[in-house]
Amino acid sequence: MYGLAESSIGQILSRLNMNDSFFLATKVWTEGKPNGCQQMQESLQKLATQRLQLMQVHNLIDCDTHLETLREWQEQKKIKYIGITHYTENAFDELSHYIKKRPYIDFCQIPYSITNRAAERYFLDLCSDFEIATLINRPFEQEGLFRHVKQATIPIWAREFGCSTWAQYFLKYILAHNAVTCVIPATNNPKHVEENIAVGQTRLPEKKELKKMVEYFNAI
Numbered sequence: 001m002y003g004l005a006e007s008s009i010g011q012i013l014s015r016l017n018m019n020d021s022f023f024l025a026t027k028v029w030t031e032g033k034p035n036g037c038q039q040m041q042e043s044l045q046k047l048a049t050q051r052l053q054l055m056q057v058h059n060l061i062d063c064d065t066h067l068e069t070l071r072e073w074q075e076q077k078k079i080k081y082i083g084i085t086h087y088t089e090n091a092f093d094e095l096s097h098y099i100k101k102r103p104y105i106d107f108c109q110i111p112y113s114i115t116n117r118a119a120e121r122y123f124l125d126l127c128s129d130f131e132i133a134t135l136i137n138r139p140f141e142q143e144g145l146f147r148h149v150k151q152a153t154i155p156i157w158a159r160e161f162g163c164s165t166w167a168q169y170f171l172k173y174i175l176a177h178n179a180v181t182c183v184i185p186a187t188n189n190p191k192h193v194e195e196n197i198a199v200g201q202t203r204l205p206e207k208k209e210l211k212k213m214v215e216y217f218n219a220i
Contacts, residue, residue: 001029001058010048019049025107025135027085028066029058036066040073054107056083060094067102074104083107087137089118096123099130109135112180114173114217115145124179133181136174140185145170152220161209162202167195173213176204 006026013019026043028036040055055073057066063084070082082105084098089111099105108127112119116138127134140146149166163169167185174183185196205213 001027006043006046010046014048019047023053024049025054025056025083026052027056027058028070029061031062031065033065033069036062036069040069044078051077052079054081054083055079056085056107056109059086060084060091060098063098067098067105071104081106081133083109083135085109085135085137087111089116089123092118092123096126099126099132103130105132107133107135107181109137109184111138112136112174112177113139113141113145114170114214115141115148117214120177124177128179134179136180136183139170139174139183140167149217149220155216157209158213161205162199165195167192168199169213171196171199172205173210175199176206176210 009024010019013022024047026047028040028043030036030039043055044050044052055070057063057070067082067084070079073079074082084095084105085108086092086095092110095108095110099108110119110123112124124134126132146166154163154166154169158169161172163172171183171185174180185192187193187196
């Protein structure tokens with residue numbers, strides 16, 4: 001699914017002798033227990049490790065089967081945490097069902113952005129109530145947010161909480177929610193990585209500021 005990502009990371013960490021120093025997470029995304037086990041074992045080999053911090057069932061594909069396998073792997077200490085994912089807000093009810101039904105689920109990966117705020121209705125609070133760590137995908141709506149603000153400038157007041165770029169503006173909005181654990185802004189540009197990391201070096205916007213951020217974005 002992610003091309004050479006796993007093998008590239010495994011090679012880099014092996015050369016640096018740092019395989020045990022990173023929080024490694026990946027997904028299983030096939031049907032059937034044998035295929036799931038084979039796919040996860042291949043991920044371990046590509047990442048050059050004997051143990052992953054997090055394995056997730058991608059898009060709830062054959063979820064019941066894989067969750068049982070992940071419980072076994074957790075007992076065998078091949079993985080530390082178990083997660084489930086989906087890329088659309090239409091799956092929130094089904095994700096909620098699994099969170100309530102399977103108390104051993106540790107992580108949930110969902111879509112959430114300044115323009116897609118469906119998770120704010122109840123789902124993020126549910127994750128918080130059940131002490132589920134959250135990973136946020138599509139924070140930029142696959143570059144859609146950047147296209148929206150292409151001719152606009154960052155408001156001066158956003159600099160009060162450390163925003164100097166639109167990427168930081170969008171990431172700050174997400175991270176300000178107390179139920180958000182981590183945001184996944186995909187990039188292949190090292191400068192963008194530095195820009196994204198800088199988000200964590202200044203304060204997050206407060207409730208009134210978040211409302212102002214949405215209003216400004218919607219007015220563009």
